[in-house]
Amino acid sequence: NAGVMQNPRHLVRRRGQEARLRCSPVKGHSHVYWYRQLPEEGLKFMVYLQKENIIDESGMPKERFSAEFPKEGPSILRIQQVVRGDSAAYFCASSPEVHEQFFGPGTRLTVL
C-alpha cells in the first residue's frame, strides 16, 4: 500500500505568486488534515477535510489560503499571493474513520 503522497516535495515561489500543494491520501482514507510547521516550531493544524467537505478550518488564515478535497483526485492546499512568512513545511495526513493519522513527507515551501 502506498502511503500518503505529497508533491512537490520542494517548491520555490516569489512573493505574490501562487503555491499549490497536493496530497494524495492513503487509499481508502477519507479524512485529510493539513498542518504547517515553521523551523524549530511545532505542528500547527490548518484544516480538516473529508471528501468534498471542509470539516474544520479553524487553523487556516482568513485570507489567501484555501483547501479542497474533491471527490476525485488529491487534496489541494492553495496559497495565493505568497509572502515570505508563508515559508514553511506543509504536511498532509490522512486517516481512516476513527484512527491515528499517517503523514506524508511534506512540501517545503520557500518564498523568495
Place this chain on the structure above:
Amino acid sequence: RKEVEQDPGPFNVPEGATVAFNCTYSNSASQSFFWYRQDCRKEPKLLMSVYSSGNEDGRFTAQLNRASQYISLLIRDSKLSDSATYLCVVNEGSGGYQKVTFGTGTKLQVIP
C-alpha cells in the same frame, strides 16, 4: 491553559538511560491518544497508541491517566537512534468527526 502541553526539553540523556515524558491535556472528553516521533526535517511517524490499560512495545511504554489528564511515554535503555522530537496527540470526538490536537513536542537527545 493550552489544550495539549508538553515540556519542550531538550532532554539530554546518556545511552542506556531511562527517560520519561509527560503530556497533559485539558479536555476531559478526549477519546484517544497517541505518541508520534518526528526526526529533524521529516514527517511525524506514529510511535504508539496509548490505551487506558497502558501498553508496551519493546523499550517503549505508554500510559494514560484519565483522572489527572496526562499521558506518559517511557523509554528504557535509550539508543542514539532514539534522538528525535516526541509529539503527544489527543483526539476528541468520535465517529465522523475528530478534533486532533498535537503537542509542540519534547526534544530528546541521546548522547554517547
